[in-house]
Structure formats: C-alpha cells, structure tokens
Amino acid sequence: MYERYWQQTGDKSTILIPGWQSMSYFSDAGSLCWFLEPEFAKEIIRLHKMVGNAVTEDRYIVVGTGSTQLYQAVLYALSPPDAAEPLSVVSAAPYYSSYPLITDCLKSGLYKWAGDAQSFNKEGPYIELVTSPNNPDGHVRQSVVNKSGGILVHDLAYYWPQYSPIAAAADHDIMLFTVSKSTGHAGMRIGWALVKDEEVAKKMVKYVELNTIGVSKDSQLRAAKVLQVVTDGCKYPTSEEGSLFDFAANVMEERWKLLRAAVRQSGLFTLPEFSPGLCRFLNSSFAPRPAFAWLKCEAPIEDCEAFLRSNKILTRGGKHFGVGPQYVRISMLDRDENYDVFVQRLSTIHLRQSMQVDETVQ
Amino acid sequence: MYERYWQQTGDKSTILIPGWQSMSYFSDAGSLCWFLEPEFAKEIIRLHKMVGNAVTEDRYIVVGTGSTQLYQAVLYALSPPDAAEPLSVVSAAPYYSSYPLITDCLKSGLYKWAGDAQSFNKEGPYIELVTSPNNPDGHVRQSVVNKSGGILVHDLAYYWPQYSPIAAAADHDIMLFTVSKSTGHAGMRIGWALVKDEEVAKKMVKYVELNTIGVSKDSQLRAAKVLQVVTDGCKYPTSEEGSLFDFAANVMEERWKLLRAAVRQSGLFTLPEFSPGLCRFLNSSFAPRPAFAWLKCEAPIEDCEAFLRSNKILTRGGKHFGVGPQYVRISMLDRDENYDVFVQRLSTIHLRQSMQVDETVQ
Numbered sequence: 116m117y118e119r120y121w122q123q124t125g126d127k128s129t130i131l132i133p134g135w136q137s138m139s140y141f142s143d144a145g146s147l148c149w150f151l152e153p154e155f156a157k158e159i160i161r162l163h164k165m166v167g168n169a170v171t172e173d174r175y176i177v178v179g180t181g182s183t184q185l186y187q188a189v190l191y192a193l194s195p196p197d198a199a200e201p202l203s204v205v206s207a208a209p210y211y212s213s214y215p216l217i218t219d220c221l222k223s224g225l226y227k228w229a230g231d232a233q234s235f236n237k238e239g240p241y242i243e244l245v246t247s248p249n250n251p252d253g254h255v256r257q258s259v260v261n262k263s264g265g266i267l268v269h270d271l272a273y274y275w276p277q278y279s280p281i282a283a284a285a286d287h288d289i290m291l292f293t294v295s296k297s298t299g300h301a302g303m304r305i306g307w308a309l310v311k312d313e314e315v316a317k318k319m320v321k322y323v324e325l326n327t328i329g330v331s332k333d334s335q336l337r338a339a340k341v342l343q344v345v346t347d348g349c350k351y352p353t354s355e356e357g358s359l360f361d362f363a364a365n366v367m368e369e370r371w372k373l374l375r376a377a378v379r380q381s382g383l384f385t386l387p388e389f390s391p392g393l394c395r396f397l398n399s400s401f402a403p404r405p406a407f408a409w410l411k412c413e414a415p416i417e418d419c420e421a422f423l424r425s426n427k428i429l430t431r432g433g434k435h436f437g438v439g440p441q442y443v444r445i446s447m448l449d450r451d452e453n454y455d456v457f458v459q460r461l462s463t464i465h466l467r468q469s470m471q472v473d474e475t476v477q
Numbered sequence: 478m479y480e481r482y483w484q485q486t487g488d489k490s491t492i493l494i495p496g497w498q499s500m501s502y503f504s505d506a507g508s509l510c511w512f513l514e515p516e517f518a519k520e521i522i523r524l525h526k527m528v529g530n531a532v533t534e535d536r537y538i539v540v541g542t543g544s545t546q547l548y549q550a551v552l553y554a555l556s557p558p559d560a561a562e563p564l565s566v567v568s569a570a571p572y573y574s575s576y577p578l579i580t581d582c583l584k585s586g587l588y589k590w591a592g593d594a595q596s597f598n599k600e601g602p603y604i605e606l607v608t609s610p611n612n613p614d615g616h617v618r619q620s621v622v623n624k625s626g627g628i629l630v631h632d633l634a635y636y637w638p639q640y641s642p643i644a645a646a647a648d649h650d651i652m653l654f655t656v657s658k659s660t661g662h663a664g665m666r667i668g669w670a671l672v673k674d675e676e677v678a679k680k681m682v683k684y685v686e687l688n689t690i691g692v693s694k695d696s697q698l699r700a701a702k703v704l705q706v707v708t709d710g711c712k713y714p715t716s717e718e719g720s721l722f723d724f725a726a727n728v729m730e731e732r733w734k735l736l737r738a739a740v741r742q743s744g745l746f747t748l749p750e751f752s753p754g755l756c757r758f759l760n761s762s763f764a765p766r767p768a769f770a771w772l773k774c775e776a777p778i779e780d781c782e783a784f785l786r787s788n789k790i791l792t793r794g795g796k797h798f799g800v801g802p803q804y805v806r807i808s809m810l811d812r813d814e815n816y817d818v819f820v821q822r823l824s825t826i827h828l829r830q831s832m833q834v835d836e837t838v839q
Contacts, residue, residue, distance in 0.1 A: 117500060118497050118500055121495075121496040121497035121500070122496075122497045124496050124497075125495075126495075127496070128495065128496025128497075129493060129494065129495045129496060130493070130494050131491060131492070131493045132491065132492055132494075132699060133483075133487075133488075133490065133491045134483040134484075134486050134489070134490025134491060134702075134703060134706065135480050135483035135484045135486075135490075137664040138479060138480055138483070138661055138662050138663060138664055139663055139664055140657075140663045140664060142664075180542050180666075180689040180692075180693070181689055181690055183687075183688070183689055183690050184688065184689050187688070191582070191583065213687070216687060217687050217688075220553070220684070220687050221553065221583050221585040221586075221587055222585055222586030222587050223583040223584055223585055223586070224583075224584030224585070224586065225583055225584050295502075299500055300500050301500060301501055301502045301690075302499040302500055302501055302502060302504075302691075302693075302694035302695075303693060303694065303695060304542075304689055304690065304691060304692065304693045304694075305693075322582070325545075325575070325578060325579050325582050326545070326546065326549070326579075326688070327542040327543055327545055327546050327666055327689070328543055328545050328663075328666065329664075329666060330542075330666065331542070331664075331665060331666045331667075331693035331695065331696040332664035332665065332666075332696075333664075333665060333693065333695040333696045333699050334693040334694075334695045334696060337494060337695050340496075341496060344496065
C-alpha cells in the first residue's frame with residue numbers, strides 16, 4: 116500500500132551505501148545501545164516530536180530486528196533470572212496471534228504465556244501486553260488486569276495518524292514501535308523501543324546482543340533516511356507528494372469505506388464500530404481506520420476462515436487470537452489491486468455459497 | 478582490517494536502494510526460505526563453488542541475522558518439541574564463548590548447554606558443535622564425542638583461504654557461514670546455513686520467522702553485491718585491487734609474523750603451532766593464520782586477562798572458553814593502527830610488569 120507513496124518521493128528517499136561503510140559491529144561504542152545508529156536515533160526523536168504520539172524525553176532508545184525481537188528482549192529484561200517459576204505473560208483477547216507462539220516457542224523457564232488478561236487471576240508478578248490500537252480488532256486499549264506486581268508493555272505499532280486519531284503523546288514505561296507499520300517498510304526488519312528504566316534498557320540491549328549481536332546497520336541507515344523524508348514531508352508540505360500520513364490516511368479512509376460497503380452488500384458479516392476522536396496531529400476528528408479488518412461472521416457458519424478460504428479470501432481465524440472461529444483477521448495494507456479483488460469477492464459472498472467448498476484457494 | 482580492501486573497490490561495491498524497494502516481508506513467497514533474497518542465494522552458491530570450501534549441491538540455504546541467529550535456529554530445529562528433558566549441547570573446549578551464553582540465556586526446556594564435548598558422557602541424544610577452524614584457537618577440528626544419537630553442527634565461519642588452507646569442500650549436514658568473517662561486514666548481520674535435510678531447514682526458517690519475521694532485505698541485497706564483487710575479483714584478477722582473499726591472506730600472514738616476533742621478544746607467552754597444508758584455492762601450501770590469537774601465559778601469573786589489561790591490552794580470558802585463566806583470546810582483525818599498537822605493547826611486556834596494575838585501560 117505504501118509503495119506508491121515511496122515511488123513518488125523519488126531520489127529523496129534513496130540511499131547509497133559504499134562497500135567500505137558500516138563494517139563494524141559497533142555504531143556508537145560508548146552508548147547504552149551500542150549497536151544503534153545515532154542518525155536513526157535522531158530521526159526517531161524528530162518524528163515522535165512532530166507527530167506527538169509518544170514522549171521521548173528521559174527515555175532510552177533500543178533498536179531491534181523488528182519490534183518482534185524487541186518483544187522478546189522485553190520478556191528477557193523483565194523476567195527475574197532466578198525465579199522459582201516462569202513469569203506469566205498475558206494480553207486481553209483478541210490478542211496478536213504471534214504473542215503466544217513467540218513467548219512459548221523455546222519453552223523458556225523465564226516466562227510463559229498465560230492467555231487472556233481478562234480471565235487472569237494468578238497471584239504474583241506478571242507482564243501485561245497492551246496493544247493499542249489493538250491488533251487484530253483496532254480498538255484503543257488500556258490495561259485490564261488490576262493487580263499489584265504487574266508490569267505493562269505497550270505495543271504501539273499502530274499508534275500513527277493514518278490508523279488512529281493521535282489524542283495525546285503516549286507516556287508509558289516501555290513502548291514498542293516499528294517501521295513496518297509506520298512507513299510500510301516491513302522488509303527492513305527495524306523496530307524501536309522507548310524505555311524509561313535504564314536497567315530494563317540495558318537488559319534489552321543484552322538480549323539483542325545475545326540473539327543477533329546487534330541490528331543491521333544498512334537497514335538502520337535506510338530507516339533513518341525514510342523517517343527523515345516522512346518528517347520533512349510533513350514539515351514542508353509544499354513537496355509534490357504531500358505527507359506520508361495524509362497519503363496513508365486517505366487510502367485507509369477509502370479502503371474502510373469500500374470494506375463497509377462490501378460487508379453491507381454481502382449481509383453475512385459485521386465489523387467493529389468506532390467513535391470519532393480528535394487527532395491533534397492531523398487537526399481533525401475521525402474514526403479509527405485500523406490496519407486490520409476484524410470480521411465477524413454472523414451467519415450460521417462454524418469456521419469463518421475456512422468459509423472465506425472457499426471463497427478465495429485468505430484470512431487468519433479467531434482461534435489464533437484467543438477467541439472463537441466466527442472471527443477472522445484480514446490485512447488492510449495489501450497492494451491496491453489485491454485489496455480491490457478482496458472487497459469485490461467479499462461483497463458477492465452470499466449464504467448459499469457457504470455450502471460450496473472450493474479448494475482452489477488463492 | 479577489511480575496510481582498506483573495500484575502499485579500493487570503489488563504486489563497484491556500492492549499492493543504491495530506492496525508498497520504494499523491498500518493502501514486503503517476503504523475498505520469494507513460494508520458496509522454502511521465503512525471506513531469502515534470490516540474488517543473495519545465487520551469490521552464495523557462486524562464491525562457494527569458486528572457493529571450493531563447501532558443497533552447495535542438494536542443500537537448502539537458510540539466511541539469518543548473522544550466524545548467531547542461525548545457531549539458535551539450529552537448536553530449535555533439532556530439539557524434539559516434547560522431550561522429557563532438554564537436549565544436551567556440547568563442544569570441545571576451548572569453545573566459542575558465546576555458545577553457552579546463547580544456549581542458556583532463556584533457560585529453554587528444549588536444549589541446554591552441557592559443556593566440554595571431551596568429557597561428555599551422558600546417554601541419549603545430543604548436539605555437538607564443531608567449529609573448524611576453531612574459535613578461539615584456530616585449529617582444524619572434527620567431532621570428538623563418539624556416541625550414537627548425536628547430531629553434528631559445523632560452524633565454518635573461518636573456513637576461508639585468508640585464515641586456513643582450503644583442503645577440500647566441506648560436506649556436512651548443517652554448515653554455518655557469515656559475511657562478518659568472510660568479507661569483514663559484521664555490521665550487516667548476515668549469515669547463511671547450508672542444510673541437507675528439508676525438515677531441519679523448514680524448522681530453522683520457522684525459528685527465524687518467530688524470532689525476527691525474516692532477515693533485513695537491505696543487508697541481503699548489500700551482501701549479494703559484496704559477494705559478487707569478491708567472486709568477480711577472483712575470477713578476473715586483472716582488477717586493480719586484486720582478490721579479497723589475496724589481500725586478506727597477505728595481511729593475516731604479515732600480522733601473524735609480527736605477533737610471533739612480539740611473543741618471542743616478550744618471552745612470557747606461547748601461541749598455538751600449526752602445520753602447513755595445501756590450499757586448493759590459493760594453490761599454495763601455508764600454515765593457518767587464524768582470526769584470533771589464542772595466547773597462553775607461561776609466566777607465573779594467575780589471571781592473564783587482568784595482567785594484559787594492566788598492560789593496556791584488552792582480551793577475553795580462558796574461563797569464558799571453558800579452560801583456565803592462563804589463556805586469552807585476542808582479535809587479529811582490528812584496524813591496522815590498533816593492531817600495530819597491540820603488538821608493540823605485547824612485545825614490551827616483561828615479567829617485572831606483572832606486578833604493576835595500571836587501571837587506565839584502553
């Protein structure tokens with residue numbers, strides 16, 4: 116979806132890396148996050164200050180190979196090394212489907228997935244993940260477990276004005292961001308964490324050191340360039356292509372309109388409803404237009420994912436997100452032509468098709 | 478150390494990445510390793526075929542964020558998910574100091590560091606890591622545990638002609654390589670595995686997906702360019718700067734001469750001795766010139782690392798590698814000016830200085 120914008124920016128967003136550049140493991144040997152490119156750190160702060168979506172003052176920046184690696188770095192940093200049992204990790208359902216898989220994939224003795232935060236009632240310390248706006252359903256969230264001993268981790272990957280009104284600068288202890296959802300550069304594998312506590316930041320750095328001995332310098336340099344172009348494009352809106360956020364906000368607005376129309380036409384599904392809110396950055400009021408559609412099948416169909424697959428629409432079913440199979444998640448960020456085919460197919464699904472199972476999935 | 482070579486190659490090794498390029502998570506959606514750039518895969522095969530250091534036929538290539546990530550991918554891939562106890566991981570001492578730290582950092586229930594392979598005598602399945610040439614001591618190695626149920630993993634990061642005669646193409650089930658030691662580009666964080674078994678390769682891909690959702694495309698594109706320049710530089714030796722391997726072999730040869738002279742002059746230390754061997758690639762016979770000096774302090778000094786630190790030489794002590802504190806490991810790949818200072822300092826250390834402790838370490 117973002118490709119079109121970046122094509123318009125032309126040479127401005129191109130980087131050139133000579134063979135002899137950034138060969139070392141180190142970016143800034145004396146700093147806490149010794150593998151963080153100073154240029155990238157500077158552009159992160161500049162972007163947040165302009166958008167106003169997160170407080171950067173008195174925070175350490177830790178760069179990661181995507182926010183996925185930073186999530187694991189947080190778990191490592193927050194788990195006491197010598198606890199008698201693994202630390203519980205929870206998030207309110209529906210939660211990001213990768214959280215349980217990543218948390219439990221190595222059967223760590225440090226931490227353990229403990230499921231839906233809403234039904235969590237174990238005594239003792241725990242980590243609660245707060246994804247806001249939420250993946251998969253797009254709702255703005257706050258913590259739901261109300262017990263002592265909990266540490267909150269805020270995954271703010273989608274807290275950008277193309278998806279959600281920016282009501283205020285987020286001011287949490289641990290906040291995760293990623294270029295894949297802010298600028299569309301998933302292939303860079305670059306994320307960053309804003310961390311208040313020095314010891315937590317140090318342990319996160321240690322994890323990234325153990326896991327991958329730092330983070331690609333090439334991608335950090337490219338991310339710095341891309342963020343710089345985004346910030347400049349907002350500050351000097353005379354440029355031909357306009358700002359990334361205006362561009363992406365318009366695309367998302369249009370896509371959600373098309374999607375809601377298709378859902379109405381089909382009559383089999385419902386979507387989450389959102390109230391409008393004031394965005395201090397775009398200086399207008401609008402309802403969220405999330406990066407995912409969280410579709411609920413209202414017809415008497417047992418497995419919505421299989422049903423849609425039989426209609427040549429690939430989705431991820433609700434059970435991966437801790438809820439029932441009547442829900443599915445669909446990406447709203449695909450290329451224009453794919454998105455158009457998807458809404459077209461969705462709009463023409465009617466109940467009698469629920470019996471036909473077409474194995475030729477796309 | 479490699480910087481000088483890459484400066485000489487000039488524009489040939491430069492890459493240019495426009496803002497709209499490689500934005501997706503996917504590189505080659507239909508292939509087993511869906512995040513591997515086809516261009517990079519092609520250059521890996523081309524380089525191995527030319528150098529003759531590893532068999533690439535009938536192998537899957539898995540790319541990783543450095544070979545460090547691939548090491549973890551291998552552990553994940555080889556561990557049965559439902560075993561009663563963690564799989565033992567061993568390597569003959571002195572072993573790479575990061576192996577035990579990485580293996581145990583998350584207290585995985587899948588695998589567990591079990592120390593020196595030479596004293597390993599537990600029944601049941603195990604993984605033996607064979608690093609050849611070995612980090613830290615430079616010796617060519619073979620497996621030492623002789624029991625059934627073992628799976629061998631070959632870390633061949635240093636099996637390149639600048640460090641070691643290439644006697645034959647390595648032909649093992651799982652082989653790990655990295656650009657940081659072959660071309661000097663540590664900052665790229667790019668490694669690759671050559672894997673015989675399809676199921677093992679698939680599980681390694683799964684780990685990289687869970688851990689970092691793939692590997693930086695920017696660094697893969699840059700690595701493809703750099704490997705291409707290396708292979709071309711060997712195939713068409715008329716180019717001004719010559720081949721990378723000739724360049725690096727000469728530097729290493731010279732550095733080892735200087736080091737051995739400094740060690741003789743000081744009289745306090747010894748170094749490993751190596752026999753010459755025929756290198757089929759460079760078509761000459763020479764003794765290994767490893768990327769690390771594995772220095773043994775022969776004087777009555779308890780802690781060689783602390784002793785050298787007091788002489789403004791930073792090393793890593795033997796206990797990290799599973800042996801005694803009379804050993805230290807020193808990198809041979811630093812910039813020329815740093816290397817010169819190091820040998821100069823080493824050559825002038827005499828026993829009476831062992832009592833002086835200078836806290837102003839460099």
